[in-house]
Amino acid sequence: MASVPSLASTVHQRVADALSAALPEAGTADPLLRRSDRADFQANGILALAKKAKANPRELAAQVAGGLPANDVIKEIEVSGPGFLNITIADRAITETLAARAADERLGVPYAENPGTTVVDYAQPNVAKEMHVGHLRSAVIGDAMVKILEFAGEKVVRRHHIGDWGTQFGMLIQYLIEHPHELDHEGSREVSGEEAMSSLNRIYKAARVLFDSDEEFKDRARRRVVDLQAGEKETLALWQRFVDESKIYFYSVFGKLDMEIRDADVVGESGYNEMLEETCHILEESGVAVRSEGALCVFFDDVKGPDGNPVPLIVKKSNGGYGYAATDLSAIRDRVQSLGADTLVYVVDARQSLHFKMVFETARRAGWLNDQEKAVQLAFGTVLGKDGKPFKTREGETVRLVDLLDEAVERAAAVVREKAQDLTEEEIAERAAQVGIGAIKYADLSTSASRDYKFDLDQMVSLNGDTSVYLQYAYARIQSILRKAGDAKPAAHPELGLAPAERALGLHLDRFAEVLAEVASSYEPHKLAAYLYQLASHYTAFYADCPVLKAETPEMVENRLFLCDLTARTLHQGMALLGIRTPERL
Structure with a gap:
């Protein structure tokens, strides 16, 4: 099925058309449509355009509003302030748009217009060494980005650059x-x-x-x-x-x-051994790298040490050994030339930012990266303990990742057992794993990757606040309502007016596709987590204000069941893209 245009894109197009008609010299002008507290949307672009055309902004706004007759999508337009347009959407348009989304198995989310090939380098443990809390973020963030990019239609090649070589x-x-x-x-x-x-x-x-x-x-x-x-x-x-x-x-x-x-996706440092000498040869021949005190180095104007002297990227050491840079540069060559990638995403600790900045710049100078092929570091911050210091055990040791995961599942089991009315021990154990692991992933993904975050299991498995458990319970609650509905089935009724909580939920559901598009292009999974938390919050308000199974008419029951069902499907799809399970019962 074709993708479903969002209400925002429909309104944007109509206001842009009316603006072009009112001010032909502006060409295709951007009305700068934003979501608003005063109405559903606000168009803010008229002021700047009026200024440019030396027109009165309020008069121009009134002219644009006049060219936008109330119709099937727009219920009301109001000129406010010095030339803003406040736009309210018709209830019918909200329900009809949501019905079109519900009819599509992708919930109306379009595929990217020009999908390419992206290599995501993430989850990079070291051979013969235990994984610790520091390995958590690369794995969790990388896995979510792989899922989100694949859902957008991108061809994604996973790469786990494990430390499997060295002295x-x-x-x-x-x-x-x-x-x-x-x-x-x-x-x-x-x-x-x-x-x-x-x-x-x-x-x-x-x-x-x-x-x-x-x-x-x-x-x-x-x-x-x-x-x-x-x-x-x-x-x-x-x-x-x-x-x-x-x-x-x-x-x-x-x-x-x-x-x-x-x-097949585990290609460690050793996977590039055959290329190292050739990489060094190309860099030296082309003059990108030069010999300095016996080592093969690349220098940068803006990278200097505390003493003010340039700090080079060492590709080959003076003793003939290869540095990490030789391996990373060979990997770029392989990923661009052999795998045909046009984007390389490195989910790597922010403390390695300078190294990757120098590696990417070296690859650009060598011609392996250019305007068509780009590399980005999705840099992440450190996991901190409750005291705000890097997370350690009481003895000052690095925390084993496996211990952390086991403890999260244990804590989650207590939460699930407390709430569970009709679950067997086996079901409690299964839900505990889904809730505990989901809690850890969500705590990581709901924080902007570049920020450090505090690891607090008590908070993570809490039913209140911005946690995955809150979202999982919202989903399970909806499934419970759908099971209790008996013969009543979800069905959209565009002829019905919507209560304020229904409108708020409906308008938020309509944003799903635009949020996913933004997350895929900016590599910011925390924006999807924020959207899902807001969705669960809107649903909680709707549930409190709008009786579902005891609504006044059979049509209202069906329409509210429809909103419940679409909310559940959106939560399920969004959580799956973050790598988090949504149990049917909790």
Whole structure:
């Protein structure tokens, strides 16, 4: 089905047409239509246009209003102040527009006009290391953006740039050669993520102790790094065992987060090894990078250290080793040239902003990024504890991500059990996972990504305030009403007038498509979270003011059930795009 124009776009077009007719010399003028508290919309663009045309703004506004006869969409137009237009929409138009949205499985949300290919780089854990709270935001924000962009019609390539290369592997592989059964598991049963991580942790700690205390082991470990970089067969096979064991663990954590991570999308640092030398060669040949004290560097006029000297991006170190920049630049080449991407989105900690600014600028100088192919960093802030400091355990340790997720589910179970009237223990456990994980995701996604946010589980699983549980309960409440409706079915009745709470809910439902378009273009999922919270709040007000099943006439019952049903579908779709489940019963 074709997309459904929003009321805002319909009114915008009609006011623009009337404005062009009243002031032909202005051409296609923008009436600057905004939502308003005084009416449904306000057109603010007439003042500036009148000033330009040396016309009286109030007279021009009256002329435009006169060219907008009250019709099927606009109920009332009022000229106010120095030349604003206050516009009220007809109740019939609200209901008819919503009915058209309800008839479409995409709720009237259009596909993007010119979809392209976007690579989203997110969820980047390190091999042989435990995931901690710092890994949460990249995964949650990235997953939501992938879903939102795909819904908009974009072709999205997921990339998980895991840390699977580097000097620490010499130490780990050498230790495994000398203690060959440390990664073995008893029998042929499937290994859990916790077991895999526990083996890796044990090996990492033991190898680190040896590396720090035994000079001969340290030498053997360093030689092993050279073998790894040279692609020596046995060394690579043992390296692969560490990667595979880590993936068992990663996938179990992402599974708890209710996220799908596909093997084909995991392309770690090692995936670009073959390209590093060529990347450096191209940069040096083209003069983008220059030799400085033996290292291959890229310099920038606006990047200086505290001493005022330029701080370069080091692509290749003076000892011949490659820096992170070589890998990141090779990844850009691969994503643009091999995957055909026109947009690269990096969901990476804000503390790496300078590195990525320098990498993107280097890629532009080399011609790998240009006006057609662009890269953006969706930078995110730090997760803080209730005390406003970086989130740590009482002992000052970094918080394990898996412990955090388990605790959220535990807290949610208490909330669900308290409210549950007819749920079995099994159903309570299932809902607890959906509510607990949803609470963590929503707390993250409802904050602007660039800001730090406080991790407060008590607040996150609260039924009151801006939480996912509040939204999930609104959805479950609607499902309960629909189940109790018996023979009465949702049906739109455009001939009925709307109560103020119905109008407010209807006008907000109509904004869904425009909010999604804005979120997809600006990479700001918190705006979708804000929209959904406002939707649940409008619904709560509607529920309080407008009896649904006890409405005065059968038509009013059907019309209110229709508003309930469309609200539930919008909540369900919006929450799904944020990666959050909406249980039918709570």
